Every structure is written in structure tokens, then in C-alpha cells.
Amino acid sequence: MSNSTDLSSLTNKLTSDPSTWINSPLLSVTQITTSGLALLFLTAQSMRTLVRTTGGDTRLQHKVLASVFYEASTRTSCSFQAAMMRLGGTFLHVDGGSSGNTSASKKGESLEDTIRCLECYTDITVLRHPMTGSVQRVALGGGTVKPVVNAGDGVGEHPTQALLDFFTIYDELGLALVAEDGAECATKEDGKERHEGPLVVVMLGDLKHGRTVHSLAKLLARSSMKHELILRYCAPKSLEMPDHVKEYVRSYSKVKQEEFTDMKEAVQGANVLYVTRVQKERFENAADYEKVKGAYVVDTALMASAPSNMIVMHPLPRVDEISTEVDSDSRACYFRQMENGMFVRMAILALILGAP
Secondary structure, three states: OOOOOOHHHHOOOEOOOHHHOOOOOEOOHHHEOHHHHHHHHHHHHHHHHHHHHOOOOOOOOOOEEEEEEOOOOOHHHHHHHHHHHHOOOEEEEEEOOOOOOOOOOOOOOOHHHHHHHHOOOOOEEEEEEOOOOHHHHHHHOOOOOOOEEEEEEOOOOOHHHHHHHHHHHHHHHOOOEEOOOOOEEOOOOOOOOOOOOOEEEEEEOOOOOOHHHHHHHHHHHHOOEOOOEEEEEEOOHHHOOOHHHHHHHHOOOOEEEEEEOOHHHHOOOOOEEEEOOOOHHHOOOHHHHHHHOOOOOEOHHHHHHOOOOOEEEOOOOOOOOEOHHHHHOOOEOHHHHHHHHHHHHHHHHHHHOOOO
């Protein structure tokens, strides 16, 4: 593997050709073309059918996943582990945190050496680390020979979360993707209505620290759809969407960006409300956190004034930003979103390990 950590060499390399996925790292949403997304979504749909009919299969039998997390994780780690087991494989889990089950960081071993050792026993690594750019450095630095999947690097990217989020939006609303040659990608299951008109996505809450919204905004912007895309950012003054994300989105002329502070105004005419938790662990000063926690709460009153077809998403965990009373609303799809995470990660593992 190249010793360059520059992502540009990987941009748009994952396409509708399954061979482009085999043994590839997955570090950023910028690697995937729209036709590549269509392949991933079709594969995820087939995984959903597989799980709901037979529970899984053995296509990844004797394959081993290294699940390496230097930050706490429940949904990402468990869904990757479940995905691997559903396809007949197994996993080794390493909790790299200060109170975790590994001696590597406690003894001063570099992240690169830890991953190189683990890949001696495994076929693919899923890595989360608190330092932005760390996963990219490990995957592209020339040391690793097995594929590495980015499960979140600090406040950088979380590509598999963005992919499951986009899959959920696409699946719930019936979006039409357009391939590079201009042909519509036939990825929508039969019998479901197709979305018409613009796609209006509201991103609400902690947009500064939320790597999920950073990746999702980029992925939506760069994907070709038969819909005008409007991204609305609604955040407290200190937690706005970072400039580097807005600049990236601005490079795609077909995308409109709007900024709000009033949640009720932001959801008018929206198709998607994507809610994020104010991340206490990202604040250096507790007083700063106290000023903004609870700034926005999605409750039944808001839902009563929101569009009847607007879905509500959340990467979870939630604290108090979505009232539990909203859970019974059919528009609340965050638990369906979590299930989709397993299907999309099954598809990712199968494609990278050459068994789609």
C-alpha cells in the first residue's frame, strides 16, 4: 500500500463495479461514486431480505474482523460485530480506551503497530479513534496490508454512519439516484412510492462536533439525485456547522444551504429532520456545555406543526433532545435507522471482503 496519507488518490474509486471495493479501505464518503452508492444500497437491501428470511448465511465463514475502539461505542461496534456474525464470520474486540481490555496503549505502543499486530490475526479492521485523521494515517501510511474501515475519527468523519443515514433517507422517502452516465439507478424496491420535488434536510443541534452531520452533508452534496437538495443548518450560535463543511458543500452548485436558529421555522416544508445530541464529552469547559444543552427539544408540539411526511432521524444515543413521546409517531424512524446500520455494514463487509 502507498505510504501517502492523502485521500485524493481514493476519491471516486468505489463504483458500481464490485471489484473496485475488494480489499479497499473505507475512510471517507468521498471515495464512493453515485453508482457505487447504488451498488451498496442494492446490497444492503439484499442483506435485509436475507436477515428477515433466514437470519444470515456463511459467505464470510472463517473471516475475522478486528473491532478496535479507542472511544466508547455501542451501536457502531455492536452493529459491525452483528453484521460479521450474520454473514458467518467472527470478530476480536479491542477496547483501546484508558480503562479498556488492551495493554498496547498503556505500554506506549503506537496505533500503527497495534493495528499491524492485530491484522496478523484478522482479515479487516474497523477502527475508531479520538484523533481526527488518525484512521486515515493508519490505513494509508504504508504499514497496514489489510483493509481498514473508519468508524469515527474525533470530530472528523464517520463514513459508515453517513452511509446508513443516506440509505435510511433513500429507503424511507424513495429517492432516485442518477449515475455518472446520466442513467437513473434502479435501487428502489418495487411497490414503494417515489419522492418527488426538492429534498429538504434539516440538521439540528450540535453541528460543530457532530461528525455524523459532517459526513452526511458531504455525502448528500456529492451524490447525484433527481431532486434539488436543500440543506438547512439549525444550531446554537456556538455550535454551527463548521466552515470547512459548508465550503465543501458550496463546491456543488446544485445544493442550496440555509441557516436557522428557530427550529419551528427550519422544519417548515422539510422532508428530513436529522437531530444530533449536544456532545458533552467534546466540551473543554463544563460551563459552555450548560449554556447550550437542551437548546432544542423535538416534542409532540413540534411534530404537530411539522410536515406529515417529514421523517425524524437521530444517530443515537439521545439525551433529552427528542422526547420519548415522539417514539410512537410513525415519522420517527431512528430505530429503523439503527437496524439499517447492520444491513449497510453487512453490505460493506461483504463488498470489501469480496463476497457480495
